[in-house]
Amino acid sequence: MMYMMDSVWPSIFMLILLFSGFLCLYRIARGPTAPDRTVAIDILGTLMVGFCAILTWVTGKDYYMNIGITWALLSFIGTIALAKYLEGRDFDD
Amino acid sequence: MTDIIGVLLITIGVLFDLFGCIGLVRLPDIYNRLQAATKCVTLGTCMILLGVLFIAGIGSSGIRALLCAIFILLTSPVAAHALSRAAHRAGIKLWDGSVVDRYAEKDRND
Numbered sequence: 001m002m003y004m005m006d007s008v009w010p011s012i013f014m015l016i017l018l019f020s021g022f023l024c025l026y027r028i029a030r031g032p033t034a035p036d037r038t039v040a041i042d043i044l045g046t047l048m049v050g051f052c053a054i055l056t057w058v059t060g061k062d063y064y065m066n067i068g069i070t071w072a073l074l075s076f077i078g079t080i081a082l083a084k085y086l087e088g089r090d091f092d093d
Numbered sequence: 094m095t096d097i098i099g100v101l102l103i104t105i106g107v108l109f110d111l112f113g114c115i116g117l118v119r120l121p122d123i124y125n126r127l128q129a130a131t132k133c134v135t136l137g138t139c140m141i142l143l144g145v146l147f148i149a150g151i152g153s154s155g156i157r158a159l160l161c162a163i164f165i166l167l168t169s170p171v172a173a174h175a176l177s178r179a180a181h182r183a184g185i186k187l188w189d190g191s192v193v194d195r196y197a198e199k200d201r202n203d
Contacts, residue, residue, distance in 0.1 A: 080175055
């Protein structure tokens with residue numbers, strides 16, 4: 001396996017992914033409705049799986065990939081639960 | 094050679110992630126945001142994981158990356174579909190510039 005400790009590319013990739021994560025956080029904070037925030041949370045989880053994969057590549061430790069798999073599973077279950085919760089009508093009507 | 098292919102795949106994947114998140118911020122309503130962000134970020138993350146598989150080879154981290162890519166490819170469209178259906182049922186309005194709403198027409202005809 002190629003260890004990239006001396007190269008600058010993994011840092012650039014991780015900075016781009018962190019910037020994308022901050023864009024998702026902006027949408028979570030700003031989003032006008034609840035489904036907007038749910039979409040942003042789902043996308044943030046998928047981004048973090050990619051971040052864990054890049055950490056696996058840089059450090060050579062395989063347990064970061066366990067974190068990624070667990071994060072993907074929990075993100076999927078959370079998104080399905082929030083969608084089921086949002087599908088009910090409001091309390092007004 | 095596999096290292097070069099892997100780094101190329103990771104580069105393209107990271108750029109897809111960035112463009113998907115720009116779409117998440119810039120587009121006008123939830124349905125547009127959902128389709129831009131879900132498609133771009135699913136493809137981008139799967140390409141990052143495949144790049145890690147190419148670099149690491151068939152080993153403990155490569156197999157886990159492949160497993161994670163298959164899982165994301167299966168579950169991300171399901172989550173997006175459930176979420177768009179929930180948003181439509183919850184009464185979220187479409188953007189003013191949207192021209193057609195087949196789901197509402199189908200509900201009206203039934």
